[in-house]
Amino acid sequence: MKNIYSFKLKYGLLAFAILLLTACGKEFLEEEVRTETSPTNFFNNDAEGELAVNGVYQLLHDNNLYRQRGLDDYYTHGADVVGPSRNVNGTIHNYLIAEGVADGNGPWTQLYRIVNNATEFLENIDGNEKIDTRDRYVGELLFLRALAYYHLTNLWGDVPYYRDVIPAIERSNLGRFDKDVIRTDMKTDLERAVTLLPAELYSGSDSGRATKWAALALKAKFHLFDKEWQDCKDACDEILDFSPHQLVQDLDDLFAPRNEFNIESIWEVDFVSLQGGPLNTTRTDDYNPRIRDEPARRNNDTIIDGNTVTRVDYFQTEVLQAANEDMTGYGWSVPLPEIARRENWQTGDLRYDASIVTKYKGWELSFPYYKKNWNLDQAESLRGDHPENFIVFRLADIYLMAAEAENELNGPTNAYDYVNKVRERAFEPDQPWSGLTQDSFREAMYDERKFELCAEGHRRMDLIRWGILLDVVKTVEHRSFNNPAANIQAHHVLLPIPQQQLELNPNLLESDPTNNNYR
Known part of the structure; x- marks a missing residue:
């Protein structure tokens, strides 16, 4: 069931060496690195190329991302589906976030490690004729880097940006770039990734690698958040019409721990127990x-x-x-x-x-x-x-995104087919939608996505992109020891640039001295 780790266990040495090369911050710049793995003596064959790509996958397993509550803190908590059972995590759930206080420095740092490594490896693998499988590796690295920038722009908006190898001193002094520029480039990268990644689903030791369908799902997400409805629907339709993915008909099977990599799952972050270290999950x-x-x-x-x-x-x-x-x-x-x-x-x-x-x-x-x-x-x-495993993309989400995009483009007439495919599984007896206006369909989708995808890491960003986060947080029932309604403000749709990053790089305040209105 966890065969992907038969080779992921080999991550360690390379990942450690490359992290020495790509570590961020002034502390690294002051160190004298005496031994390191260098691109000049690596990337000589397929095995080395795969080892490099596997090292980037491993970075997803950090506590600050998918292994623990790193991304859950900012994607699932602070909305209307998940909350603490006691007076813990109150800083995030109650919107008491500030510079240096639950400002996401851990996720920020880990996401930029993915950007650093993916960019470095793309430089050395793309076009490298010593590596026969280079196209697939390039597609995976483009996908992983786009995923990192997806999270960075979702959580912080405008962020430092680069997609070419630049010296560490230059990276450490970058200012913030317009998120629209970043996301446009990532969509272009994903278009290329779609052409390079396999359409066939992986099995055995390769389970957990990104396919073209994972790249299309991420591309659809970018378009959805940017309200590019036709592009979103086109990406969703390609998955729905041509991928081998299907809805799992038994909902209990969908989430059964022993049914990972099922036919509905488009991409998962893979974890394994009894191995220790970052290969397992504590989420x-x-x-x-x-x-x-x-x-x-x-x-x-x-x-x-x-x-x-x-x-x-x-x-x-x-x-x-x-x-x-x-x-x-x-x-x-x-x-x-x-x-x-x-x-x-x-x-x-x-x-x-x-x-x-x-x-x-x-x-x-x-x-x-x-x-x-x-x-x-x-x-x-x-x-x-x-x-x-952490299921990042699954087919029911694609159906609902397609339904939303079609409704925004043309109204509900043809959007029913998408949403009712999901509801057919969800209800006994079947209760399909009909007779809605474009506005009532849009509002009904607020609840449909909540009930289908609750606690899967989508809800808070959905509320933000719909422009209703504040209203929902202020009106939903919370437990007695929490009161986010008293604290949430309009600027809480983004996090502040982390205080530690500002101390390392004051240029991060040049384009926005208010730091996303936290000052």
Whole structure:
């Protein structure tokens, strides 16, 4: 199931060496590097080219991106689907972000490592006749760099930009570039990546690599966020009409931990347990319950088969551990109260039970949880050592993006076919859309994307691009220890350039002394 790591385990030496070459900041510039892997003595064959590309994939596994809560903090929290179960992560959820306070310095640094390495490797692989598989490697590197700039421009807007190899001292003094220029270039890069990447789905040891369909999905996202509706729809239609991807008909299968790389999944960040280090994920721990919270009324006694037992003792030993399960997570990334209530979902929506759990094996829980993101298995998914992949793009999202783009272009008449394909799976009996105006279709999509994609890393950016983040955060129900509605302001649609980066490079304030209005 995790064969990709049969070669990803070889990342380490190269990734470490190249990071020496591409590290950011004045501290690096002051170091004397005595030994390093240099492009002049590398990139001599396919094996070395693959090792370089694998090293960039590995950077996605950092805690600040997909491995822990790095991107989750800014894509999932602070909206209307996920919140903390107790008074933690309040700085982000309550919009108390400032320069030097939850300003995203970790994700910023890691994303630029991807940009640095991908750019360096493209310089040495593109056109290199010593590497037979160079076209595929170039396509992957273009995709990975575009993904990094996608996140950078989503979170900070205008950011430092380069796509050619430049000296470290020059990189460390770059100012901010217009995000529209950056995103236009990334769309062009992705057009090229689409022509270089394979259309066939990977299997075995190559599972987890980007295909042309992953590049098209990312390109569609860029167009969606930039309201380039025809380009968005064209990219989506190419995936829907020509890719081998299909919707998984059983929603429980869609999110089953043992069903990774299923036919609906377009691209996942692959993790593996029992290997240690950055190859596993700890993100699952945020969504897994902690036994100190569960079940409801955990310290009360109850009668089971005529015997008086403490609820938590019986639940843990006789219910969970008897099935080789346990609740060993942190248990704090949980559904907000409104989305956790079944009555707030449309009658017959099967996605509720596939996404939300409020009872487990007949036992009422103290908190609701995202079933789609948890794994209680104590054989292969232990605390701090989980194998669950992060699904970045899947086909249902493509259908919904196509529906939204078609509605914006021509109204709902032909948009129904796209959204109803997703709803056909979601409802029993089927409840297709019809009879909507362009405006009512647009507004209905606000909820449709929420229920289909909740807790998958799309919601906050959706609310931002629709221009309704502030209204939603101010009106959705939060738990008593949180009050983001009192703090959120218009400028919170972006993060401030991190304080540490400003200290290293004052030029970052030249084009915007207000730092995204945080000053």
